Amino acid sequence: MQQRVWQRSASWRGWRKKVVAACALAFGAAPVVQAQAPAPVPVVASFSILGDLVQQVGGERVQVRTLVGPEADAHVFQPKPADARSVAAARLLVVNGLGYEGWLERLLRNANYRGELVRVADGIEPLPARDSHDHGAKAGHRHEHGHDHGEHDPHAWQDVRHVIHYTQRIAEALCRVDAPGCDHYRQRAQTYTQTLRALDAEIRAAWAPIPPQQRKVVTSHDAFRYYGHAYGVQFLPAQGVSTSSEPSAAGVARLIRQIRAEGVRAVFVERLTDPRLVQRVAQEAGVTPSPVPLYSDALSPPGGPAPDYVSLMRHNTRAMVEAIQGRP
Structure with missing residues (x-):
């Protein structure tokens, strides 16, 4: 008798579990779905x-494509159809401004770009371009041969304080195109x-031991005035603002005399430039x-x-300071 009662009880419990499971399916017990990160x-x-700065601010929420990559010269860059397609597909285009990207307007037309555009140097106080009688070309001669940056020097990123301004401009632009990620961008x-x-x-501390009158550096082109x-x-500089500028013979001779007269020891070739001019100046x-x-x-x-960017500024500072101090 007890055995039959236990069997009926066990059958009831099994039937009840099946009913509960069926009801759960019928009345919306949805499968658990993990939330997917936004594209x-x-x-x-x-x-x-600039590509590095955008990545620093955007982190994993951005996919950055750089038009002019590492060890490539934006002064002589010529956009290709693939570049126009990349720009057309972007939601945000980040450029320096101050005339640095002389090819930009043509690229925007070819891409028919309708997204957000931010010129990160907008809002800073730019330095004027070096006068024509300074190291460079003859008076009245355009340095740039199609790459003239106009009345302002565009290399504002050589002052770290300006890059703080760049960073804020990039964060604001990312907030406009991706409002849900705004807190993320601002925090980064x-x-x-x-x-x-x-x-x-750190840079100021590195230069502190060197007397101001000894802080003289010869470079390939005029890219370090903000620094x-x-x-x-x-x-x-042996050349003008652009790497494609042509210095005059008089300007080169004047530079050689100044190096001799002032005992300048720090003479550098830049990574993107033809070393022959600086080598000739140094030799003479x-x-x-x-x-x-x-x-x-x-x-x-x-x-x-x-x-x-941070490594670039540290590398340049260390190299220049050590050259002036006579260290290898």
Whole structure:
């Protein structure tokens, strides 16, 4: 008797479990679905330094394509159809401005771009372009041969304080195209700004032991005036603002005389430029160019000495300070 009662009880429990399971399916016990991360925002940056800054601010929420990559020269860049297609597909295009991207308007027309465009240098106080009688070409002669940057020097990223401004401009632009990620962008911009402020202080500390009258550096082209203005260094460029400029014989001779008269020891070739002019200047002035190149307008590839903006500024500062101090 007890055995039959137990069997009926067990059957009842089994039937009840089946009923409960069926009701759960019938009345909306939906399967658990994990929330998927949003697709990265497609962003195009005009050259490698800006590409790094966008990645620092955007993190995993952005997919960055750089038009002018590491160790490539934006001064002589010629956009290809593939570049126009990349720009057309982007939601945000980040450029320097101040006339640096002389090819930009043509590219925008070819791409029929309708997305967000931010010129990160807008809002800073630009330095004027070097006068025509300075190291460069003859009076009245255009340096750039189609790459004239106009009345302003565009290389504003050589002052770290300006890159703090760039960072904020990039975060604001990303917020406009991806409002749900705005807190993410602002937090990353704040964190990176702290890194940049520490970098600015580090550069100032590196130059502090060197008397101001000894802070003289010869470079290939006129890309470091913002650095010089910010950190008290006098740069003597062999060429003008663009790497495609043609210096005059008189300008080169004047530079050689100045190196001799002032005992300038820090002579550098930049990574993107033809070394022959600086080598000739150094030879005639009786000095030896540094074996370490400077990075002015582009990053190095990964694994190089300047794969990101912070590394670039540290590398250049260390190289220049050591050259002036006579260290290898």
